[in-house]
Amino acid sequence: MNDVLLVAVLAVPAVGAAVVALLPARLDRPARVAATVFAAAAFVLTLLLATARGSGWFGYAPAAPSIRPWAELNVAWVPTLNIDFHLGVDGVSYPLIVLTGLLTLLCCAYTVAKVPDGGSGRTLAALLLVLEVGILGTFLALDLVLFFIFFEVVLLPMYAVIAGWGGPDRRRAARKFVLYTLFGSVLLLLGVFTVVVAAGTGDMMALAGGLGLSRNAQYAAFALFAVAFAVKAPLWPLHTWLPDAHTEAPTVGSVILAGVLLKMGTYGLIRVGVGVAPLGAAWAAPVLGILAVAAIIVGSLVCLRLTELKRLIAYSSVGHMGFVLLGIATLTVTGIQAALIGNVAHGVITGLLFFMAGAIKDRAHTGDLASLGGLRETAPRMAGLLGFAAIASLGLPGLAGFWGEAFAVVGSIQRGGPLWTTLAVVAAVGGALTGAYFMRLLRRVTHGPASPVVAKLPHPQLSGMEWAAWSPLVLLALAIGLVPALVLAATSDPVAALTGALR
Amino acid sequence: MIAEVFGTLVPGVPLTLGLAGLLLPPGDGGRGLRRAAAALGIAGAAISFAVTVFLLLVATVFPGHEAHGVIEFSKRWIDFGGLDVTFGFSAAAAALYVALAVTVVALAVQVYSVAYLHDDLRYAPYAAQVSLFTGAMLLVVTSGDLLLLLVGWEVMGVCSYLLIGHDRRLPEAPAAAVKAFLVTRVGDVGFLLGVAILAVSAGTTRLTEVLSHHYSSTTLTAALILILAGVAGKSAQFPLHTWLPDAMAGPTPISALIHAATMVAAGVYVVFRLFPLFTRSPAALAVLGVIAAITLLLGALAATAQDDIKRALAWSTVSQIGYMTGALAVGSPAAALFHLLTHAAFKALLFLAAGAVIHAVATNSMSRMGGLREHMPVTFWSTAIGLGALAGLPPLSGFWSKENVLVAAAHATEGGGPTPIWVAWIVWIAALIGVAVTAWYATRLLLRTFFGAARAAADDWRGGFDDALYQRPAAPHDPPALMRWPVVLLAIPSAVLGLAAYLPGFRSALELEEPHLGVSIVLPIVLLLLGAGTAWWTWQAAPGTDPAAALGPLRPIFANGFYLDAVQDRLIVRPVRALAGLVRTIDEGVVDGAVEGAGVSTTRLGALLATAHRAALPRAAVAVFTGALLLGVAAAIYGASL
Helix, strand or coil: CCCHHHHHHHHHHHHHHHHHHHHCHHHHHHHHHHHHHHHHHHHHHHHHHHHCCCHHCCCCCCCCCCCCEEEEEEEEEHHHHEEEEEEEEECHHHHHHCCCHHHHHHHHHHHCCCCCCCCCCCCHHHHHHHHHHHHHHHEEEEEEEHHHEEEEEEEHHHHHHHHHCCCCCCHHHHHHHHHHHHHHHHHHHHHHHHHHHHHCCCCCHHHHCCCCCHHHHHHHHHHHHHHHHHHHCCCCCCCCCCHHHHHHHHHHHHHHHHHHHHHHHHHHHHHHHHHHHHHHHHHHHHHHHHHHHHHHHHHHHHHHHHEEEEHHHHHHHHHHHHHHHHHHHHHHHHHHHHHHHHHHHHHHHHHHHHHHHHHHHHCCCCCCCCCCCHHHHHHHHHHHHHHHHHHHHHCCCHHHHHHHHHHHHHHHHHHHHHHHHHHHHHHHHHHHHHHHHHHHHHHHCCCCCHHHHCCCCCCCCCCCCHHHHHHHHHHEEEEEHHHHHHHCCCCHHHHHHHHHHHC | HHHHHHHHHHHHHHHHHHHHHHCCCCCCCCCCCCCCCHHHHHHHHHHHHHHHHHHHHHHHHHHCCCCHHEEEEEEEEEEEECCEEEEEEEEEEHHHHHHHHHHHHHHHHHHHHHCCCCCCCHHHHHHHHHHHHHHHHHHHHECHHHHHHHHHHHHHHHHHHHCCHHHHCCCCCCHHHHHHHHHHHHHHHHHHHHHHHHHHHHHHEEEHHHHHHHCCCCHHHHHHHHHHHHHHHHHHCCCCCCHHHHHCCCCHHHHHHHHHCCCCHHHHHHHHHCCCHCCCCCHHHHHHHHHHHHHHHHHHHHHHCCEHHHHHHHHHHHHEEEEHHHHHHHHHHHHHHHHHHHHHHHHHHHHHHHHHHHHHCCEEEHHHCCCCCCCCCHHHHHHHHHHHHCCCCCCCHHHHHHHHHHHHHHHHHHCCCCCCCHHHHHHEEEEEHHHHHHHHHHHHHHHHCCCCCCCCCCCCCCCCCCCCCCCCCCCCCCCCHHHHHHHHHHHHHHHHHHHHCCCCHHHHHHHHCCCCCCCHHHHHHHHHHHHHHHHHHHHCCCCCCHHHHCCCHHHHHCCCCHHHHHHHHHHHHHHHHHHHHHHHHHHHHHHHHHHHHHHHHHHHHHHHHHHHCCHHHHHHHHHHHHHHHHHHHHHHHHHHHC
């Protein structure tokens, strides 16, 4: 039953993508509706995965392997090379799987109402479903080679989305995105084969805790993994593909890109990097921590000076992912749990922010902060939602963003010693800078007298589809903030087992 | 059971109704919308008030019902790697008194705002934000967990931001709102780190366990000084006080809310709540004492030279909070809390009365007021009571609480307490000087506003934060009933709350000592008479002139708050901005430049190779043959050598 469910989670969007792409051009709108139905079905299936949990997730013991999926499917795929089609879900991956299902659904629904200029709507919807297959596969894969394949599946559809439906400078941005992340993929491939050759298997459950890998092999593997995932996450200074890609991508592309695509990097770092090469992780942790904090500071300082709405929000991801990476780098249970909830919170909140930025840019035809202003005078609902998203993003306690950022700092202090204490202090200062640039953004966009562009804003009201696409994110930002257990309920044992390998 | 249900209701009701209020349709929906918004806002404060009164009865009348009179419950919220975060309510009678003050002021502000913002198009979100603000403060007061407290603490910061920036017609409002949020947020960096250090050592954020945990003295001092940074931000203590005078851009009822019962009181309350830890760290108390003494004098002196009536009151808040932190620093949390309660009453009264004045004369500027006593008798008498309490005139409330602070400071100069003796001396002397200065500016405010000749109305009357300029009133008059009654009702506690020190139940809840009117009250009363007398004497010697003129060259320094805004701008704001510009240039030029450069040079290299390969037939043929020849020679040499 569980294995059927696991296959179905991947098969439904894949079939959906094929069906939607094959529908004739005159059925463009029905095709988009069909895509939404398929995405909804996939989302329901991701929710159903929780029912498979049963009692299996209690059985953690310190000596046990760190991955104990509550639903699992293991089929021999290329027996001669020891490569298996091995899928599974546990507490670490499950929140991200649901988030992927939800964001794809919301983006497909949004595409029904609004197709960005550049190409046909049904192709865009089909690409969104292909993206979903790749992302879900990455989060589900329990075999390194399979993980790599799904990791790569995502690349070209995303390239097509940016290059096909993006802004004026889309081709250059898409090229930069695909080349930069391909560079990361090459390193990931090298890392995967380093591990597979050294250990003789690609099964992540067998490899968990660094079993079967010598110290040097772990160092090499982790270095390769870390750089590969750092490009995806992105970690400063390997982040420069991100602002261009986001600025040019269509709204739905930005939402998927920031919401779940970046999480493949941080998830990979936890599951593959720390999971397979824990000694390497411990060895590289200080460097990772320093770069993460540098990302927080640089990201927020750059945001203080940016003048374009979407670019600013894109850059803010650098700082937020810095907090997530700092949590991972501490290698404490607290820090990694903070990273997990930070991942999900960033997906929800930045998704909402990109939806808002897209809606404002679509109406005002500019994202220049200097020509926006006084939004609350003409479009109070939109200004209110933008304010909510910004306040959630700057980490207001009680909303989702807080837990990840605050507990990355706590984890860093828990780690102790001069280096980690300093990192905690600098990261906390970065939190204040985050507040500063979001306040600047709100002051420019929502406060003051209405600028000429805003005063003549077409459709200041929100459409029904916009409400439908955004309200789940608003509710989730509040719900995760009030009940963090929604994300973290099943994580403490797997994470304890993960860090247990370090002791 | 009582704690679970009713404890949760205290902050829960205003927070929930506040969130519900935000969902009301925006814009002017007519009377129906305004009524719904007002109902939600007033209901939130009123229900919370009723529940607090009930809990207070439970805690004081039937103290045996709950352990040690503390009503509490605690549930696990989330476990972060063995770090236990709980969700709980914990309030002794003292906390409930603070909650009572919060709900009373919030209720007064909600009712008052109905009339004060009667033609504001964005009244609905305003009322909802006031509810959220109240709920957040109640969360700080009643939380049994440090992290839950932090939630209320930060939500309050956001609400203050939203409310200070409420007024659409004030160009300075957005900047003031951002400043309030960012200055307090800078302090909160320390607060978060302090909480993190305390929590990591104790393994939990639950307050009872944190308070009883044994910390090493360096850890404790570091954590407490970091927490003091947050306290300085929220409670407007030097050097993070700069946001408060600018926050006057908010509507006047918001000033009453921020200054009396929420926000600035939160910092003092948190030190009170964590006081068992502070008694173990003389260094942290010394830092607090020095900050308190500086703030107390700085605020009082700056208040002497303000022309804007709200700014004068704002600086007086800075100074009065200095009394509270001073009391904490000399080891008397009871005196601090007592002064917090009386201050909540008389400062709310003063701001709401000032709002009535501003509403009547359509200006904030005291130089354009005068002679209002005859037109606005209710407002005049209320303000007189409030200012008397502020100055510490017996038998008004402020006299008793300030007396308590002074006695505590004098007592601490004899040593024996946790506070270093030199700190006690500094606090005591500053507090005594503060008495005279407070009396001076309170008298000036009263004389300039309500006495003397009425100044002629002119069209260029706009000045200061004109948040009440809806229409020009024909003649100044007392405000409508919805604004008048909150003022009148607040005048009662402002006058008599001090006498509560004679009630044994109140005293034991605060752990306050019984007032003993001995020689110790002579010195403050002499200083008070000196201050008030000087102000009156300069004023009557030259009628119509500002007593502040007597300050001479000091006047602009005081009026500008010792130019600390400019210092902050030079030392923090501009360097950060410059650094941000530099980092952006480096990030886009160097980091991204390297990436782009790699791309460009690869393309160029490719083009170069392509050019090299794009050869005409003769040259290509020559190249092929040369290659073949070279390979042949190499093969021959290689083969020969085998």
